[in-house]
Amino acid sequence: MLWTEKYRPKTFKDMIGNGKQKKEIETWVKSWKDQKPQPCLLLIGPAGTGKTSVAHIIGNKFSDFIELNASDKRSYDIIMSTVGESSSTKSLFSDEHKLIILDEVDGIHGNEDRGGTRAINKIIKDTQHPIVMTANDFYSKRLTSVKPKCKVIKLNKVHTNSINALLKRIASKEGINADNEAIKTIAKNSNGDMRSALNTLQVLTDESKKLDMGDLDAISQKDNTNNIFDTVRRVLKSKSIDKIKKSMMMDEDPTMVMEYIAENIPREYEKKSEIKKAYEMISEADMYFGRARQSRNYTYWKYASDFMGIGVALSKEETYKKFTRLTGAMAFALMGRTRGKRALRDRIAEKMSTHLHVSNTIAISMFPLMEIMFQNDETAYEIATFLDLDDDEIKRFRKRKIPKTVIKKMEKEALDEKKKNKEEKQNIQSRKKTTKEEKQQTVQKQPKPEEKQQTVQKQPKPEEKQQVANEESETSPKQSKRARKEPQKKENQKADKEKESQDKKSSQKSLFNF
């Protein structure tokens, strides 16, 4: 038997957490018992916080209760025929009220369900019986018209310490030799979801009757994502598309999740037609995984996930109110088989997280992109070097090793680049030094004010300039050009020589300084 059922709280006292909310609910029940009709009770809270358990505890306080899943029967007519009648007519034989429990009211999906919401609103309006509804998402649009007509009670996530204490009690009752640290980790990782915590404990200890930190490798649950057991349970037990979509967001290898769902279909579904349809969905999902692998177009994963999640979930005609044990030898074998794979995945994610400053989940979501980038030998080498990946880790993204020739070439390029950078740096430094020294020399060579004055005086006067021009105009243009060029040439040679000797001096000076 599933521990979540075995240890489902039977009274408000058994329920951990949400003390204030429990008192409000008790008052609501008491008012009904005192023949004071109350508005419908809407319990909203995250999964596994005890909404359904509360509804059942309330149900036991009335003469009878019926429980329906709001997303099972979607049309207005069906909801009215199953709930409508009993909601407006009281029992003929007693004054007692019947409790109507409507689960997952935020799960009614799509336009065709408008009738469903309308039905719920009508039932709330006409009812002579107490109604308890449950929902996960406080902000769901489907609750907009329902909320104002109800007494809304928000259930909070159960505190880690309370979960820890309850897990310890249950472990001891079950005769499990459990390491305190491991129990604490399960409590923490469950993120306030008591169901998840209990399922995890049962799965890990059922066979061995012991629990230590090593056992937790199999269900590493990081960044508050779902763990595989919760996802599979949700797919098989629910018909709420929103819930299933959310539960499909997880760190696990999606093909493994598919195998796990596939294994458990015949354990949960009873009708042949349901099983057949569900396996058709699995086969579609498998086909899309294949396509994604072949084409490296990972958008196909989304379709695969829809088929194995929503497709399988909607293959059942209605949700079964029975307790199915979801774990099997095959699932454990899979966990074992993929343990190494998951350890490798986590190692790479850790390195990416350190170098790229992203969370592990984001890093894992980048794997498909990495596979594409690793197709190119040189890019693969560059990324692997940057992330410091070893051969096994590189193999996660490409089948072939990076060719040795490419590695050698890239290493040589990297070395050359390093050398070039070093030289460049040295050049810049020496250039900086030279410029500084030249500046100093120029400052020293600046003519004194009286020298400047002399230079000004030596400038030819305007009438002298004119005379020179006249003399020049008397010779032929060619001669004049040559005549002009000769002294200029001599001047230039002289200047060059001076510059050369100056350069020599300055370079000698800098070398000396060096």
Ligand SMILES: Nc1ncnc2c1ncn2[C@@H]1O[C@H](COP(=O)(O)OP(=O)(O)OP(=O)(O)O)[C@@H](O)[C@H]1O
């Ligand atoms: N507050 C709690 N105290 C003790 N056990 C709890 C509590 N909440 C949940 N559990 C355990 O988790 C199991 C599942 O809880 P329940 O079905 O009531 O959650 P829920 O909030 O209705 O979840 P969902 O929204 O997924 O249907 C219970 O059978 C019980 O074993």
